[in-house]
Amino acid sequence: MFVIRLRLYFPILTRSQMARLVTTHVVYMALLLGTCWPLSTVNGQAVLSMDSRQSGKFPLFPYANCIRDGGVYGLAPSVSDLGGGKYCFTIIVDDQSCTGSCCSSDLNKIMLNVANSCLVSGASVSATLDGVPLVRPSPSFDAPADGPSGSGIIRIPGLALNKTTAQGAELCITLKANNAGQGCTKLEQLCASPASSCTGSCSAAFFDTTCKCCPVSTTTGNCTPPPPKPAANCTGLVCFTAELTPPDVDVRPYRFDAAVCDKLTDVLMTQLENTELGTSTLSSFLSLELDARCSETLYSICANFTTDYKEAFVENITTALAAAAEKVLNPLLEEVSGTVCEPELDRYKVVVSTFSEKCVTFDNATSITCFVSNDKPPCLCNSTQGILPFVISARYYAQPGSRPSTTEYCFNISNLPQGKVVPSNCAGIATINKLEFYADEGLRTYIRGFTLYPATGSSAKISAIWGSKYTDTLKATNINWTAEQANGGRICAVLQNPVTMMDLCIGEISDNCLVAIYNGNRDCCPTFATGFAP
DSSP, X not given: OOOOOOOOOOOSOOHHHHXXXXXXXXXXXHHHTTOSSOOOXXXXXXXXXXXXXXXXXXXXXXXXXXXXXXXXXXXXXXXXXXXXXXXXXEEEEOOSSOOSTTTTOOBOEEEEEEEGGGOOTTOEEEEEETTEEOOSSOOEEEOOTTSOTTEEEEEEOOOXXXXXXXXXXXXXEEEEOOTTSOSOOSHHHHBOOOTTSOBTOOEEEEEOTTSOBOOEEEOOOBOOOOOOOOOTTOEEXXXXXXXXXXXXXXXXXXXXXXXXXXXXXXXXXXXXXXXXXXXEEGGGTBOSOOEEEEOSSEEEEEEEEXXXXXXXXXXXXXXXXXXXXXXXXXXXXXXXXXXXXXXXXXXXXXXXXXXXXXXXXXXXXXXXXXXXXXXXXXOSSBOOTTSSSEEEEEEEEEEEOSSTTEEEEEEEEEEXXXXXXXXXXXXXXXXXXXXXXXXXXXXXXXXXXXXXXXXXXXOEEEOOXXXXXXXXXXXXXXXXXXXXXXXXXXXXXXXXTTOOHHHHBOSSSTTEEEEEEEOTTSOBOOEEEEEEOO
């Protein structure tokens, strides 16, 4: 790390002279640091812009006051995918067709136009130039201050290339998700492709040292050939699927059953009848004698489609049918995961898709990865699920309290099989010492304590304890249950009516409570989201 100290001696200047002098020094410092405007990033890591109010002053990439056309530098059309989130670009120099004032510029920095959804805290990007790591300064994600709302970029500074050294140079970037698996690790996710380009097409701007030149170059991406025209009276299948991908540590297994699959079929039928296609509905193009197949993690259903329509009726039946079928996906995804992710799906990935492989060909999908228990920062303990042999059920329920005007809200506990317990440094994992709830301390007068119902032995009542002020932490302490007492036991919060547990719990989802189980040493606290079961 280096520190630049400037000691400036100013003569008596007018206000305008002083402003010009200060501006000159600010620009000089920016050039030393390899950027053209103030930085709001951490080297290598994606962070949200410190000022989220993007001005929109420059609506076009690279969102800066510079010359976008007529440059000498560009990227080769294809990109090498080396796996593991690593992608390599080849820099090309086109001196012959270059016109304008930027043809003699050097190459100091490359900027990639990326999706704002990739700016996730903790996600990171690193880069190499011809195999040499680029550090000091390092690549970084950012939300450009003068770009339109929702724009995002990756800056790759410190290249120090010219027209001779840039030709054929290989620039590689490596994308890393954060510890929760969030972030963009594929070009298809990362690059904010132009509307007319193919999936995974990346736009890059090439800045010189003065930041006056910033010509833009775009890779080709993954272009698929246009779909063939449907044959007359060709019969094929249009299919819809919903698939669950459980987390690596699946402490609360959730699987499709017959009731869920029947509900998905009902939702699909309704959507087919309500989705317009041309002057009719999607259901009129598909045979409604649907054949649904259901397994624990995969639901699929296909309907016959016959292209016995004149091309004049729907100019491009393939495009129209694919667009109509895609409209069904979001309602289907919502039926599986809920409007927001249900607690049963915590850390699950849900993918819904529609495709057709004969007569008309298309393949569309949408997905969501649920992180229901991540909306409260963990305490100074290990909150990873599976490190203790205890699990809070995905649903809590209400029962009458022992005193008038009270209600008990009960949280069931079960044991995790020993073979599924994740190895850790937790000590004293054979007992439950306490439970903590993320709760509104403004309602503390309505909590009357807890009733403990162990699986073996007699019930007991304990007092409620609140954490330090403003921590919104409600505690049921000194439970000290063994594994035998915990497996099938329940811990019930006693509330004075009319306040409910839904009122008391704090979280992004109104019905959900965040509950942490502590071991005997209180150094481990796996945290679970649980929703109300009406």
